[in-house]
Amino acid sequence: MPAFSVKWPAILRRCWWLLVLPALVLTAAAIPAKNNEAPLVLQPVKLPFTPTQFYIARIRDERPNRAAVAWLVPAPTKPGAPLPAAQPIDLQGGGLAAIQAFVRQSLPRNPALRPIQIRLRECRVQEKVAANGAVEGQISLDLAFDYQTPDRAVFLTQYRGGARYIRNAADRTPVEPTLRQALASSLVYLNTWLNQAAATDVRLATAVHPTFRYETRRTEADTVFHDPAHPLTWDDFTGQPRPRGQYAASVFPSFAYQGRPRVRNGVVELDILLSIFVVRSSSWVAPGQQTAVNLNHEQRHFDLVRIVAERFRRKATPDSLTVEDYNSILQLQYLKSFTEMNHVQDQYDAETHGGTDLAAQERWNRRIDADLKKYGVR
Structure with missing residues (x-):
């Protein structure tokens, strides 16, 4: 078989070189010009404070462009020559490492204080040639500060x-001191902010102390709140009786809570208002069934809700509540207690046969009285 070969016409050979040449030019342009400028050496600074609220535990680099910290105008190559464009000049050792060393050497580290994370979002020195042949420089800083908890980082301020x-x-001497003072100002700001916020900002609180109060007001027309001094009366049963029901009466008790947090001296003081109540319009008594025995049975339903609420209260201790999740912890405990309340109510009705089994009712009376006494209600 004869060898196969193609002769390119002269015009196509010329076009081939025209096609290849731009690729070579682009490849050469992607290689940065060699920069002979020495890196900036960031020096530590003596800060005007000793931190009492924090230490820097970590610095994260979130800068979009981490190629360099500074873009500086080089010195002219000869007198009278135009100044070159700004070129990237990094800090000695790299931007992140240099700033970490600056913070470490400038700021005392006391692990007994709050750990703070710095997120370095921008740290840039940008220069340009001024009209008079001088060089103008601008330093831009953007730092985010987080409280580094064991589980997560909580944003504090920026x-x-x-x-x-x-x-x-011809003299770049002013660059480093100006950058150094700008970084020092950010640490002074952080110290001032934390000193002001530590006592009142919930994100910086170190503990939760709950206190409980009981709603006992008798000002709502359709609601009766549990009060040992004011047991239920038949006047509290205003609902329409069920026709041909198996019960002589029915009461609608439940409980709820409201929490109002306030931070004082770094502690979340959680004021919790417990409401153990009966909805009057949902509670009813059949005609001719307004007896003392039936009223006692319905009152015990109410008392059982108070007992469950007391157990809920005792689950909310300073040891069980964390600053980060005290609200969700309370909600979970409340849902568990609500389920317990429904279960014990069903058990009570089943064992006493709706109050018709007087012996079983007496056993439950004694059990309920003992629990109320144990929890200091009676």
Whole structure:
């Protein structure tokens, strides 16, 4: 078989080179020009405070462009020559490492204080040539501060600041001190913010102390709140009786809570209002059934809700509630107690046969009285 070959016409050979040449140019343009400028050496600073609320536990680099911290105008190559465009100049050791060393050497680290995370969102020095041949520089800082808890980082506050300077094109001495002072200002801001917020900001609280109160007001027309001094009367049963029902009467008790947190001296003081109540319009008594025995049976339904609420109260202790999740912990305990309430009510009715089994009713009377006494209700 003869060898196969193709002769490209001269015009196509010329087009081939035209096609290849731009690719070579693009490849060459992707290689950055060599920068002979020395990196900036960030020096530590003596801060005007000793932190009493925090220490820096971690610094995260979230800058979109981490190639360099500074874009500086180089010195002219010869007198009278135009100034070159700004070139990237990083901190010695790299931007993140240099700032970590700056914070470590400038700020005492006391692990007994609150651990704070710094998220470095922007740290940039940008220079440009001024009209008079000088160099103008602008420093931009954007730092986010988080409280580093054992489980997660809680955002606290953000610092946005910076500085400006003007320098001689041949002398870059002002760059590092200006950047250093801008970073120091962010730490001064953090210290001031924490000193002001530590006592009252819930995100910085270290403990939860719940206190309970009971709603006993008798001002709502359709609601009766549990009060040992004021047991139920038949006047509290205003609902329409069920026709041909198996019960002589029915009561509608339940309980709820409301919590109002207040932070004082770094502690969440949680004021919880417990409401153990009967809805009067949902409670009824059949005609001719308004007896003392029946009223006692319905009152014991009410008392059982108080007992369950007392157990709920004792589950909400400072040891069981965390600053981060005290609300969800309370809600979970409430749902469990609500389920317990429904279960014990059904058990009570089943064992006493709706109050018609007087011996069983007496046993439940003694059990309920003992629990009320144990919880200090009676």
